[in-house]
Amino acid sequence: MKRRGVYPFTAIVGQEDMKLSLILNVINPALGGVLIKGEKGTAKSTAVRALAELLPAMETVKGCRFHCDPLQENFLCDDCTAKFHSGELKETETLKMRVVELPVSATEDRVVGTLDVEYAIKHGEKKFEPGLLAQANRNILYVDEINLLDDHVVDVLLDAAAMGVNTVEREGVSYSHPARFVLVGTMNPEEGDIRPQLLDRFALSVTVTGEHDRGNRKEVIKRRLAYEADPEGFIASYQKEQEELADKIAAAGELLPEVTVPDVMLDKVADLAIDLGVDGHRSDITMIKTAMTMAAFRGSREVNTEDLKIAARLALPHRMRRRPFEDGTLDMEKVLATLEG
Amino acid sequence: MSDYFKCYPFVAVAGQEQAKRAILIALVNHKAGGLLISGVTGTAKSVLVRGAAELSGDRKLLNLPLNVTEDMLFGSIDLEYAVTQGERRFEPGLLGRADGNIIYIDEVNLLRPELLTAVLDINMAGENRVERDGISFVHKTEYTVIGTMDPHEGVLPNHLLDRFGLFVETENLKEKEQRKEIMQRLLDFAKDATAFRAKYKKETEQLRAQIAKARELLSEVEIGDAMMELAVQYCSQAFCAGHRADLYLLETAKAIAALAGRTYILPKDMEEAALYVLPHRMRKPPEPQPEEQPPQEEPEDMEELSDQEDDDMDSDDSQENLMPPPPPDNDTDNHDEDKPNQEEDNQEPPEQDPQNNSNQEDKVDGIDMHFPFPKMVLDMGKDQIKRKGSGKRSLTKTDLKQGRYVRAELPKEKVNDLAFDATIRAAAPYQRHRPKNDCAINIQQADLRQRVREKRIGTTFLFLVDASGSMGAQERMKAVKGAIFAMLQEAYQKRDKVGMIAFRRKAAEELLPITRSVDLAQKRLAELPTGGKTPLAEGLAQAFITLDMQIRKEPDTEPVLVLVTDGRANSVVQEGEDPVESAMKLAKQIHKAKITSIVIDTETDFIKLGVARQVAAEMGANYYKLKQLSQGDILHIIRNLGI
Numbered sequence: 001m002k003r004r005g006v007y008p009f010t011a012i013v014g015q016e017d018m019k020l021s022l023i024l025n026v027i028n029p030a031l032g033g034v035l036i037k038g039e040k041g042t043a044k045s046t047a048v049r050a051l052a053e054l055l056p057a058m059e060t061v062k063g064c065r066f067h068c069d070p071l072q073e074n075f076l077c078d079d080c081t082a083k084f085h086s087g088e089l090k091e092t093e094t095l096k097m098r099v100v101e102l103p104v105s106a107t108e109d110r111v112v113g114t115l116d117v118e119y120a121i122k123h124g125e126k127k128f129e130p131g132l133l134a135q136a137n138r139n140i141l142y143v144d145e146i147n148l149l150d151d152h153v154v155d156v157l158l159d160a161a162a163m164g165v166n167t168v169e170r171e172g173v174s175y176s177h178p179a180r181f182v183l184v185g186t187m188n189p190e191e192g193d194i195r196p197q198l199l200d201r202f203a204l205s206v207t208v209t210g211e212h213d214r215g216n217r218k219e220v221i222k223r224r225l226a227y228e229a230d231p232e233g234f235i236a237s238y239q240k241e242q243e244e245l246a247d248k249i250a251a252a253g254e255l256l257p258e259v260t261v262p263d264v265m266l267d268k269v270a271d272l273a274i275d276l277g278v279d280g281h282r283s284d285i286t287m288i289k290t291a292m293t294m295a296a297f298r299g300s301r302e303v304n305t306e307d308l309k310i311a312a313r314l315a316l317p318h319r320m321r322r323r324p325f326e327d328g329t330l331d332m333e334k335v336l337a338t339l340e341g
Numbered sequence: 342m343s344d345y346f347k348c349y350p351f352v353a354v355a356g357q358e359q360a361k362r363a364i365l366i367a368l369v370n371h372k373a374g375g376l377l378i379s380g381v382t383g384t385a386k387s388v389l390v391r392g393a394a395e396l397s398g399d400r401k402l403l404n405l406p407l408n409v410t411e412d413m414l415f416g417s418i419d420l421e422y423a424v425t426q427g428e429r430r431f432e433p434g435l436l437g438r439a440d441g442n443i444i445y446i447d448e449v450n451l452l453r454p455e456l457l458t459a460v461l462d463i464n465m466a467g468e469n470r471v472e473r474d475g476i477s478f479v480h481k482t483e484y485t486v487i488g489t490m491d492p493h494e495g496v497l498p499n500h501l502l503d504r505f506g507l508f509v510e511t512e513n514l515k516e517k518e519q520r521k522e523i524m525q526r527l528l529d530f531a532k533d534a535t536a537f538r539a540k541y542k543k544e545t546e547q548l549r550a551q552i553a554k555a556r557e558l559l560s561e562v563e564i565g566d567a568m569m570e571l572a573v574q575y576c577s578q579a580f581c582a583g584h585r586a587d588l589y590l591l592e593t594a595k596a597i598a599a600l601a602g603r604t605y606i607l608p609k610d611m612e613e614a615a616l617y618v619l620p621h622r623m624r625k626p627p628e629p630q631p632e633e634q635p636p637q638e639e640p641e642d643m644e645e646l647s648d649q650e651d652d653d654m655d656s657d658d659s660q661e662n663l664m665p666p667p668p669p670d671n672d673t674d675n676h677d678e679d680k681p682n683q684e685e686d687n688q689e690p691p692e693q694d695p696q697n698n699s700n701q702e703d704k705v706d707g708i709d710m711h712f713p714f715p716k717m718v719l720d721m722g723k724d725q726i727k728r729k730g731s732g733k734r735s736l737t738k739t740d741l742k743q744g745r746y747v748r749a750e751l752p753k754e755k756v757n758d759l760a761f762d763a764t765i766r767a768a769a770p771y772q773r774h775r776p777k778n779d780c781a782i783n784i785q786q787a788d789l790r791q792r793v794r795e796k797r798i799g800t801t802f803l804f805l806v807d808a809s810g811s812m813g814a815q816e817r818m819k820a821v822k823g824a825i826f827a828m829l830q831e832a833y834q835k836r837d838k839v840g841m842i843a844f845r846r847k848a849a850e851e852l853l854p855i856t857r858s859v860d861l862a863q864k865r866l867a868e869l870p871t872g873g874k875t876p877l878a879e880g881l882a883q884a885f886i887t888l889d890m891q892i893r894k895e896p897d898t899e900p901v902l903v904l905v906t907d908g909r910a911n912s913v914v915q916e917g918e919d920p921v922e923s924a925m926k927l928a929k930q931i932h933k934a935k936i937t938s939i940v941i942d943t944e945t946d947f948i949k950l951g952v953a954r955q956v957a958a959e960m961g962a963n964y965y966k967l968k969q970l971s972q973g974d975i976l977h978i979i980r981n982l983g984i
Contacts, residue, residue, distance in 0.1 A: 117765070121782045124424035124425065152408060169409040189860045193829075200382045200383070270517045279513060280383025
């Protein structure tokens with residue numbers, strides 16, 4: 001059976017914030033991921049899976065199980081580090097960044113990796129068998145229904161997300177390897193909350209709702225029907241848009257290192273953080289990084305107030321301290337006023 | 342992988358002077374008892390610790406992951422040696438490799454408490470005794486433990502806090518200029534890490550040299566009588582339990598003196614030491630009794646803990662069990678001074694169902710094996726699902742194939758969750774004498790080991806509330822609603838779920854399905870209808886069905902029924918039945934299903950019928966009688982349930 005093509009990202013109607021937050025994370029994998037909240041049937045999973053088509057290619061060390069980046073000497077796995085020091089780190093290959101899915105039912109050993117039992121029995125030696133976190137290095141790690149994930153798996157994700165390293169001390173193997181991934185989670189808040197610490201690890205969060213505009217709703221149905229009737233034809237009709245977006249993302253990725261932040265923009269972010277009384281400094285840094293990525297996406301080398309506004313909308317709402325019985329509310333008008341001021 | 346930790350320079354962290362200082366002390370003197378850093382997210386906790394790695398000279402920073410298995414922590418049989426030589430040899434675990442090094446535990450408050458206790462106690466004892474996998478071995482080890490935690494994810498119990506010598510909190514900087522500086526430095530670092538690190542190289546070198554010098558000087562620092570007296574004074578003022586605090590104070594002061602290049606301690610060193618040593622062990626003055634706190638010295642702890650091992654592991658063979666002490670949660674209470682005094686009034690002893698094998702839901706699970714497994718009898722029989730409500734609040738051994746694999750044991754019945762690693766280890770020493778079929782390891786029945794898993798489980802609280810027209814219905818509903826919200830707020834820590842059923846008129850209505858979602862509770866409990874008659878039996882029936890379904894869905898959950906009523910049962914669905922009698926029948930059924938229950942009786946009428954009390958007796962419930970019900974009362978009762 002031929003695998004049906006994925007619904008094109010650019011064919012998703014509306015949901016602009018969701019699409020933007022995903023794109024920003026692709027442009028800047030160091031941004032810190034996105035949590036997409038929303039009811040069923042709001043194209044959350046479709047969007048994440050569709051994203052795969054737009055992902056850029058990346059240079060990797062040839063044959064490395066963790067697709068190490070040959071240019072990032074600080075983030076190499078043990079094998080690549082050894083090669084680096086002996087000057088053998090030469091052969092590279094180009095791989096496409098991809099979406100690695102972590103199913104809610106995944107067991108911890110599959111996530112972090114474990115003892116290669118087959119090898120142990122055949123050869124009487126211990127060898128590490130990499131898990132999903134190894135696959136996820138430099139890729140997107142997608143967890144659908146992340147709020148339903150088992151606690152101990154969440155702990156592992158938190159650890160890896162915080163350190164960028166997966167440390168395994170279990171089942172006879174002691175091993176660590178780089179695990180820097182873009183964490184993308186989707187959840188339906190009605191099915192339970194997400195642990196605050198995990199929430200905080202997400203740079204951005206967006207809430208999606210069904211389209212309320214009648215015209216848009218009709219468009220959603222129309223496109224879906226067209227896609228189901230003739231997937232290939234439908235995908236082909238979006239080919240051009242898809243390519244344009246992919247190019248724009250790639251260009252933004254190249255521009256990103258050159259983006260600068262004027263001092264006055266830092267002032268605004270600091271003012272805002274103090275105004276809102278946010279916990280810690282992660283929100284400041286996330287806002288700045290998001291704004292920089294936004295500037296790159298616009299094709300600009302300098303962050304402006306508009307970038308900050310968008311960054312505030314995507315990076316702040318889930319960081320507002322929740323008091324009992326309050327939704328994490330954020331007075332967006334006040335935020336915008338502070339940023340203008 | 343040490344390269345990974347050569348990241349953001351320690352000296353480039355803006356602010357956090359106290360935390361930095363505490364880390365220096367811990368690096369200089371491991372006898373200061375390890376360091377616990379507490380702070381909300383994004384306050385540079387782990388950046389500081391990782392940055393400290395390059396200040397520590399030739400010592401390594403070993404990361405202790407939360408999912409560490411016991412064989413890897415304590416050490417185990419050397420597999421490869423056993424296979425090739427046919428002899429058992431000890432292979433050190435993380436605690437062995439940590440000798441002379443630093444152990445870093447991120448989110449230390451989420452580590453299994455018995456492991457944390459072992460890590461800290463073994464360090465104090467200076468040696469690690471291993472009895473597992475057919476290996477009996479003792480080795481010396483001394484290390485520095487640094488843990489970081491976010492207090493929002495749950496706090497450490499006092500007896501674990503005490504075991505850390507030093508404690509410090511990271512702060513949330515509020516100055517605008519500081520915040521800007523932090524952002525600017527991080528941006529610079531992100532742009533060009535190498536250049537950034539070069540900028541701070543000199544400062545880093547200086548600090549490293551200062552630490553190295555202090556470490557040399559440390560043994561020469563003298564502790565005078567006066568300082569000893571001062572330590573004792575500080576500790577008694579702070580009502581510290583035990584004598585650890587005094588020693589930690591002096592060791593910390595020694596480190597401070599050594600860092601200043603002195604070989605003598607000044608009173609100001611002691612003052613500074615107190616900042617780090619005392620805050621987490623200050624207690625309220627003891628009440629009437631004279632201080633009869635047992636000194637918590639390590640020998641005693643070890644004894645006490647290993648005594649418990651036998652009780653807790655309910656395993657007939659100690660070979661596969663690890664040595665230090667998993668005293669699951671029942672030991673916590675002994676130490677926990679903060680435990681609220683239980684209200685003894687009106688309270689029958691809690692009824693527990695220690696072992697409930699009655700749930701015969703069978704489950705057949707596939708096994709994830711994609712490789713040819715030579716000669717192994719893998720009987721994938723049916724799992725016996727057990728729900729152990731052994732009174733552990735948050736962690737429980739689970740017989741489902743879920744949860745964290747913590748250790749392996751000899752199978753008591755058929756193996757249904759094979760511990761591959763332990764099985765191979767068990768088989769390894771015999772390989773020289775067993776026939777091979779193209780495999781290095783030939784596994785036989787006797788080698789098979791079963792996984793022991795632990796899962797953080799929660800309790801499912803189902804509130805069954807009388808919403809009939811009798812007096813106080815509104816108050817009852819409001820109080821319960823308030824309690825539900827409060828419980829859901831902390832649900833992410835305790836994994837609790839909450840549901841609510843109201844009964845009035847002729848029916849029981851599910852107001853809130855069993856959930857962990859605050860969102861949903863907000864939506865569903867916006868309105869609380871009251872009025873009408875009291876179909877108590879109908880309510881009980883509905884509650885029973887709901888909880889029964891929940892148990893089937895999540896066999897590891899601990900169900901608790903909380904009935905809030907004034908007990909004036911006066912309505913039935915079927916004509917002709919006696920409302921009180923049918924309620925009693927259902928109460929008995931609930932008792933039989935071993936559902937823990939609580940009855941909160943709000944009967945206020947002058948002539949008391951006492952129906953609620955009878956229902957409670959039939960259900961085997963904890964019974965409380967309250968004239969006025971508040972959210973606080975409900976929470977208090979639930980927290981004292983001891984689940």
